[in-house]
Amino acid sequence: MEERLQKILAKAGIASRRGSEQLIRDGRITVNGRPITELGFKADPAKDTITFDGKPLTFEHKVYVLLNKPAGYVTTLADPQGRPIVSDLLQDFPERLFPVGRLDLDTEGALLMTNDGELGNTILHPRYEVKKTYEAWVAGFPSAKELGRLERGIEIDGVRTRPAQIRVLKRDKNQSLVEVIIHEGKKRQVRKMFQAIDHRVIHLKRTAYGKLRLGSLARGKYRILTINDLKKIFSQKIPFTIKNILA
Ligand code: URA
Numbered sequence: 565m566e567e568r569l570q571k572i573l574a575k576a577g578i579a580s581r582r583g584s585e586q587l588i589r590d591g592r593i594t595v596n597g598r599p600i601t602e603l604g605f606k607a608d609p610a611k612d613t614i615t616f617d618g619k620p621l622t623f624e625h626k627v628y629v630l631l632n633k634p635a636g637y638v639t640t641l642a643d644p645q646g647r648p649i650v651s652d653l654l655q656d657f658p659e660r661l662f663p664v665g666r667l668d669l670d671t672e673g674a675l676l677m678t679n680d681g682e683l684g685n686t687i688l689h690p691r692y693e694v695k696k697t698y699e700a701w702v703a704g705f706p707s708a709k710e711l712g713r714l715e716r717g718i719e720i721d722g723v724r725t726r727p728a729q730i731r732v733l734k735r736d737k738n739q740s741l742v743e744v745i746i747h748e749g750k751k752r753q754v755r756k757m758f759q760a761i762d763h764r765v766i767h768l769k770r771t772a773y774g775k776l777r778l779g780s781l782a783r784g785k786y787r788i789l790t791i792n793d794l795k796k797i798f799s800q801k802i803p804f805t806i807k808n809i810l811a
Pocket of ligand 1: 666667668671751752753754755756768
């Protein structure tokens with residue numbers, strides 16, 4: 565089946581769709597021996613020979629893993645400072661898995677890792693409004709009024725956050741456990757939201773992408789996801805079918 569070149573490259577795990585467009589513009593892709601720099605170009609991976617920097621594309625299996633990231637691990641593929649990185653926990657996989665979104669160094673919990681650039685981009689694209697659930701232990705006891713401000717949207721670094729769902733799960737001696745559901749991913753968003761109402765986040769964990777929950781997965785462990793797991797992430801119809809999955 566013919567598809568746009570950037571889509572084929574993303575499916576082969578070469579780069580995100582946008583990153584693939586840049587590779588095309590840079591003249592690093594050929595189809596049947598001819599360099600292609602035009603973004604609308606279509607090819608059929610089953611019939612055409614497509615190369616990236618001279619090497620033919622291979623369509624490796626897509627792997628989707630849900631990792632329970634521990635605090636102290638950096639969400640990156642390499643760290644110049646030599647700190648532990650999330651890929652250290654996924655050494656069982658020969659595929660190069662990259663994180664879908666990021667968690668701060670000091671945040672733990674659900675982190676999806678995959679070699680499927682197309683699915684990764686869809687999860688991160690604002691249009692699909694994938695909900696992310698966090699549990700935050702925060703200092704003190706935020707009032708209903710303060711939490712209402714977070715629910716309606718609050719200004720952070722000059723930009724208003726989208727409406728959020730907020731629920732107090734537990735109160736301790738001097739701190740509260742608050743569940744926060746958002747579908748944005750601004751840098752340190754949950755921490756900054758609570759900072760804006762003067763309740764510092766003491767501990768932060770992501771517990772779900774959509775309805776895909778971390779559950780009882782132990783810290784530092786992962787599980788391989790099935791198609792049914794992946795479907796739980798989305799509340800809207802996605803524009804492609806998930807296939808070629810190793811699970
Ligand atoms: N919000 C934060 O503040 N930190 C994260 O790691 C994720 C969301």
